[in-house]
Amino acid sequence: MSEAAGGEGLGAFAELFGLAAPEPEDHRPEPSRRGLFRRLRESIASSQSQAISPQLAGIYQSTMVTDDLWDDLEEALIMADCGMPATMDIVETLREEAGQGRITSGTSLGRALTDEITRRLSPEPPRIALGDEPTVILVVGVNGSGKTTTIGKLAHRLTELGQKVVIGAGDTFRAAAVEQLAVWADRAGVDIVRQGQGADPGAVAFDAVAAGRARGADVVIIDTAGRLQTQHNLMEELRKVHGVTGKAMEGAPHHVLLVIDSTTGQNGLSQAQLFSQSVPVTGLVLTKFDGVARGGIVLAIERELGIPVALMGVGEGIDDLQPFDARAFAEAIFSPGSGGDA
Ligand SMILES: Nc1nc2c(ncn2[C@@H]2O[C@H](COP(=O)(O)OP(=O)(O)O)[C@@H](O)[C@H]2O)c(=O)[nH]1
Numbered sequence: 295m296s297e298a299a300g301g302e303g304l305g306a307f308a309e310l311f312g313l314a315a316p317e318p319e320d321h322r323p324e325p326s327r328r329g330l331f332r333r334l335r336e337s338i339a340s341s342q343s344q345a346i347s348p349q350l351a352g353i354y355q356s357t358m359v360t361d362d363l364w365d366d367l368e369e370a371l372i373m374a375d376c377g378m379p380a381t382m383d384i385v386e387t388l389r390e391e392a393g394q395g396r397i398t399s400g401t402s403l404g405r406a407l408t409d410e411i412t413r414r415l416s417p418e419p420p421r422i423a424l425g426d427e428p429t430v431i432l433v434v435g436v437n438g439s440g441k442t443t444t445i446g447k448l449a450h451r452l453t454e455l456g457q458k459v460v461i462g463a464g465d466t467f468r469a470a471a472v473e474q475l476a477v478w479a480d481r482a483g484v485d486i487v488r489q490g491q492g493a494d495p496g497a498v499a500f501d502a503v504a505a506g507r508a509r510g511a512d513v514v515i516i517d518t519a520g521r522l523q524t525q526h527n528l529m530e531e532l533r534k535v536h537g538v539t540g541k542a543m544e545g546a547p548h549h550v551l552l553v554i555d556s557t558t559g560q561n562g563l564s565q566a567q568l569f570s571q572s573v574p575v576t577g578l579v580l581t582k583f584d585g586v587a588r589g590g591i592v593l594a595i596e597r598e599l600g601i602p603v604a605l606m607g608v609g610e611g612i613d614d615l616q617p618f619d620a621r622a623f624a625e626a627i628f629s630p631g632s633g634g635d636a
């Protein structure tokens with residue numbers, strides 16, 4: 295069982311969903327943001343030390359603002375997958391701050407960098423507000439990005455918060471996908487609505503919403519396929535599922551979460567562009583952050599498409615999902631020592 299077992303971090307979830315935070319059963323204090331930062335850092339330290347570490351060391355050891363310092367910063371941002379345009383924006387902003395005398399060393403540059411990334415990623419805190427009727431969440435993303443796993447983790451957290459959850463097995467393309475979701479439903483202790491392999495995913499989504507309403511569910515989460523014969527077919531199918539969901543209940547889906555795997559790097563931006571052309575993506579889930587600690591792609595996505603990050607996957611366990619915290623994210627990637635040796 296992971297460190298986070300037993301409801302740790304529930305307060306942040308309650309906030310994300312606009313729910314009242316539950317009384318902690320064992321009276322352990324909620325972990326602070328520092329605690330979240332530390333855990334993120336621990337989970338990524340080894341993988342990151344191979345990546346951005348030399349640049350970060352270069353930055354934080356610098357006692358003056360030199361050309362080398364700006365080069366290190368630029369490289370660190372590129373290696374963290376922020377993409378060229380976002381990197382250039384950030385460097386320019388920080389150069390202006392340096393010009394105004396607010397950045398005088400590597401350490402103050404590091405602090406300004408974290409502030410700048412936080413500012414860019416959270417103009418306002420992301421919310422997945424829940425209403426009176428079931429709130430319907432459609433989960434989309436390429437195959438293997440972590441959709442099914444995220445749905446299992448999310449169902450678990452919502453259940454812990456006293457919400458009744460129904461999940462719909464809308465990935466009917468692969469038989470194993472329904473089974474995998476059923477295992478997660480079982481673990482989280484929630485109902486699953488499913489049909490056989492090859493069933494119409496729209497029909498499954500419709501049934502899931504109908505079942506959610508009939509059973510008085512608070513949240514209905516719908517899984518989808520991430521791969522079909524062609525990209526065009528996949529996008530058409532998602533558009534259909536989205537439309538059918540709206541027929542089952544006016545206003546649904548209320549949220550469309552796009553799952554992005556941190557390890558896919560720059561490709562995440564094209565994925566976000568592609569998916570948001572077929573469905574209105576309302577939030578991102580950045581998965582597998584534990585593996586690479588890059589994930590700067592969310593800066594590129596925020597810059598190009600204005601889609602905020604809602605959740606972050608930090609492992610394969612049921613508790614390894616956290617509401618996104620821009621500052622903890624920025625610090626986990628760019629703080630001194632986050633590379634292990636700086
Ligand atoms: N390390 C790590 N692995 C993850 C995370 N999220 C998902 N995975 C793994 O990624 C693989 C694909 O996940 P899955 O949910 O099946 O992806 P889907 O095809 O989008 O439904 C599985 O082996 C998951 O255990 C995460 O946050 N961290």
Ligand SMILES: [Mg+2]
Nearest residue numbers: 441442465471
């Ligand atoms: Mg899946």
